[in-house]
Amino acid sequence: MKAFPAAFVVTMFAIASLVAPAAGAQGHADHIMVVPKDLKWADVPSLPAGAKIAVIEGPLNEAKPFTFRLKFPANYKIPAHWHPAIEHVTVVSGTFNMGTGDKLDPKQTKALSAGSVAIMQPKTNHFAWTKGEAIVQVHGVGPWGITYVNPADDPRKK
Ligand SMILES: [Cu+2]
Numbered sequence: 001m002k003a004f005p006a007a008f009v010v011t012m013f014a015i016a017s018l019v020a021p022a023a024g025a026q027g028h029a030d031h032i033m034v035v036p037k038d039l040k041w042a043d044v045p046s047l048p049a050g051a052k053i054a055v056i057e058g059p060l061n062e063a064k065p066f067t068f069r070l071k072f073p074a075n076y077k078i079p080a081h082w083h084p085a086i087e088h089v090t091v092v093s094g095t096f097n098m099g100t101g102d103k104l105d106p107k108q109t110k111a112l113s114a115g116s117v118a119i120m121q122p123k124t125n126h127f128a129w130t131k132g133e134a135i136v137q138v139h140g141v142g143p144w145g146i147t148y149v150n151p152a153d154d155p156r157k158k
Helices: 006-023
Strands: 052-057 065-072 077-082 087-093 096-100 110-112 117-120 126-129 134-141
Touching: 087 096, 096 117, 110 117
Parallel strands: none
Antiparallel strands: 052 065, 065 134, 077 126, 087 117, 087 134, 096 110, 096 126
16 A cells, blocks of 8 residues: 655645634634624624624633624613623723713713723623714623613513
């Protein structure tokens, strides 16, 4: 039996390694490179109507790293809430007004312009609002979730 030329074997290996990641594209060990136009925006049942979410890395409900973007319309309000894990927020565009406390108070927020970062510890009550459209990126390690301080604010219960 004749051995395959080394160059052929190397080529086949290279092709296999290019093809393999496609089968597990959602696996957290794979490279993810996304340009803005590739983001797929969807409604967010856990936020007041009008926001859109684009999940980049996940899924959010598992004990894995996650990254997603949220797009908020102008004059949008997120009532006071908390998360089970650390929330890292990076403002991508627009201004995101964010503050801590048990009830949304626009006077108790900081105006986070594009490029700003906010880090909220688990179970810290916080709230946010927008004047113009804004996009933020959130990352952390799941499982992710949101609990409203006032259950009546939860759109999933309406
Ligand atoms: Cu939050």
